[in-house]
Amino acid sequence: MQNFAAPFEPESLPAVAVEEWQALLEQPLLQQLRSAEALVLAVTEDAAGTGLSSSSSSMLACLPPEAQQAVQAAAAQCDFKGKQGEVLPPVMLAAGPESFVPLLLLGLGGAASLTKEDWGANSYHAAGAALAAAAKQYSLENTLLELYVPPAGAYGTGSHIDEEAAAAAAAARAMSCFVAAALSGLYEGSVRYRSSTAESKVKLGSIRLVLPAHPDDAACLAALRAAAERGFALAHGTLMSQFLVEAPANVCTPSHLAAAAAHLAALDPAHFSLKVLDESQVRALRMGLFLGVAQGAAEPLKLLHLTYTPHGPVKQVVALVGKGLTFDSGGYNLKTQGGIHTMKCDMAGAGAVLGAARSLAVLQPAGVQVHFIAACCENMVSATATRPGDVHVSAAGISVEVNDTDAEGRLTLADALWYAQTQAKAMTVVDIATLTGAAGIALGQDTGALFANDDALAASLDAASRRAGEKLWRMPLNKGLAKKLDSPIADLKNYAGRWGGAITAALFLQQFVSPGVTWGHLDVAGPAWDDDAGLPTGFGAATLAEWVLSLQQQQQQQQQ
Incomplete structure (x- = not known):
């Protein structure tokens, strides 16, 4: 194996701080900027449409008249509309006799859209991603950014108290979404595996944020700072997932994923514990399906079991199970040349699960014990590999005819689900996997398929994905297709044909879910990989972390 440096996550991320707006008004704004700090204004289409008058931005209004005019002229010249994700390139403002400050504009889209729920990335996700792209393009080192969020009175609740609550919630969500997207948008996946050291385009060291339209009292600032920390943590998780999935298969082996899990456990030993099971231990548990997939590979399998245990009472035990195929050749049902070269990404489910653990290591939710489980191995062709038609017996005692080794x-998930239920004692289990091309064909490359045996769980996962800016779409567990999994010689066969392929794969997994266990399945074969960029997306890590955080919130609401 090449001696490549293979970090599990970025060495550092830009510092993020939420500043008190009133404190910045005590002196002229341009005199308070830090070294190499750019001003950034996030503005709506409505503000841009009025010519960026001083009333459209509190920060703009604090600038000298000549600076305001320079910004307005540049916006007009570049036909800046304030559309979602739009960027006005830096306008250089005179800050002294020989000093200049760059000012950029980010578009938020229409003001009315900011008070509505989005499916997928919202205006603040788009603005955060736009800041990250601008930071790379213009080598920004530090930024002071005004983030516009509609104030109380814009949410149509009909009550002053409810309006204030709605505005506060919207501000917190905007802050979390913006920070998460800005930091995860700094991902550079094309520099770590080159023979010569490639210079990073990321120079950004800090992001300071202000929300002038919202109260500056201590409670509001604390809530915004907590939201910024949440976004910071979510970005950490997404980036870790991307770092793991981008690594080539001769680097990201099952042992590499085990080392990544050990890295996580070492970050927070007070809350995390780790078990890594080897082949002999897996064999002792009679996990015949997992062993059957791994038996053709020279690389040893690993079963990862990372556990987060909060301080205080544990009120709920859940498991996140990720598919961990570090390379999938297809086995004897060999993949074609067009589909095999990206199969290092077949462990993106495990990457998402470990990414979620990275986020929760920062946020440390109370009341929920989380088990992060991944059955990691390669699916290879060799004299010892499973042959089409072989029968293996799962840890649950169900025999499976392997009619398709691909x-x-x-x-592997079937045995991992059994482990989550019997060894981790989880009564709610969510698995995530790059499982079927059929899911991608049905929903496209930006949307994951959501299956669940419980409506409330499905709704909570959907809500979590919306907060994360990721798209999930619920698919049916059509029991009428289950007969396609019948085998003439075993309890089940593993492949039911092309028609309804994502559904029959989910139905197969459901056979390994015990009665009374709440189960969700995310098939992310489409959105886990960006074909155009040739790089991973980190899809799912933020959704899973947001889902666990929602469980904590539900417990808090039940106590009130």
Whole structure:
């Protein structure tokens, strides 16, 4: 194996701080900027449409008249509309006899859209991503950014108290979404595996944020700072997932994923514990499906079991199970040349689960014990590999005819689901996997398929994905297709044909879910990988972390 540096996550991220707006008004704004700090204004289409008058931005109003005029002239010249994700390139403002400050504008889209729920990335996700792109393009080192969020009175609740609550919630969500997207948008996946050291385009060291339209009291600032920390943590998780998935298969082996889990456990030993099971231990548990997939590979399998235990009472035990195929050749049902070269990403489910753990290591939710489980191995061709038609027996005692060795992920997941229920004692289990091309064909490359045996769980996962800026779409567990999994010689066969392929894969997994266990399944074969960029997206890490955080919130609401 090449001696590549293979970090599990970025060495550092830009510092993020929420500043008190009134404190910045005590002196002229341009005199308070730090070294190499750019001003950034996030503005709506409505503000841009009025010519960026001083009333459209509190920060703009604090600038000298000549600076305001320079910004307005540049916006007009560049036909800046304030559309979602739009960027006005830096306008250089005179800050002294020989000093200049760059000012950029970010578009938020229409003001009315800011008070509505989005499916997928919202205006603040888009603005955060736009800041990250601008930081790379213009080598920004530090920024002071005004983030506009509609104030109380814009939410149509009909009550002053409810309006204030709605505005506060919107501000917190905007802050979290913006920070998460800005930091995760700094991802550079094209520099770590080159023979010569490539210079990073990321120079950004800090982001200071202000929300002038919202109260500056201590409670509001504390809530905004907590929201910024949440966004910071979510970005950490997404980036870790991307770092793991981008690594080539000769670097990201099952042992590498085990080392990544050990890295997480070492970050917070007070809350995390780790078990890594080897082949002999897996064999002792009779996990025949997992062993059957791994038996053709020279690389040893690993079963990862990372556990987060909060301080205080544990009120709920859940498990997140990720597919961990570090390379999938397809086995004897060999993949074609067009589909095999990206199969290092077949462990993106495990990457998302570990990414979620990275986020929760920062946020430390109370009341929820979380088990992060991944059955990690390669699916290879060799004299010892499973042959089409072989029968293996799962840890649950269900025999499976392997009629397609390229439908291997569901085999490893089946035993991992059993482990989550019997060894981790989880009564709610969510798995995530790059499981079927059928899911991508049905929903496209930006949307994951959501299956669940419980409506409330499905709704909570959907809500979590919306907060994360990721798209999930619920698919049916059509029991009428279950007969396609019948085998003439075993309890089940692992592949039911092309028609309804994502559904029959989910139905296969459901056979390994015990009665009374709440189960969700995310098939992310489409959105886990960006074909155009040739890089991973980190899809799912933020959704899973947001889902766990929602469980804590539900417990808090029940206590009130």
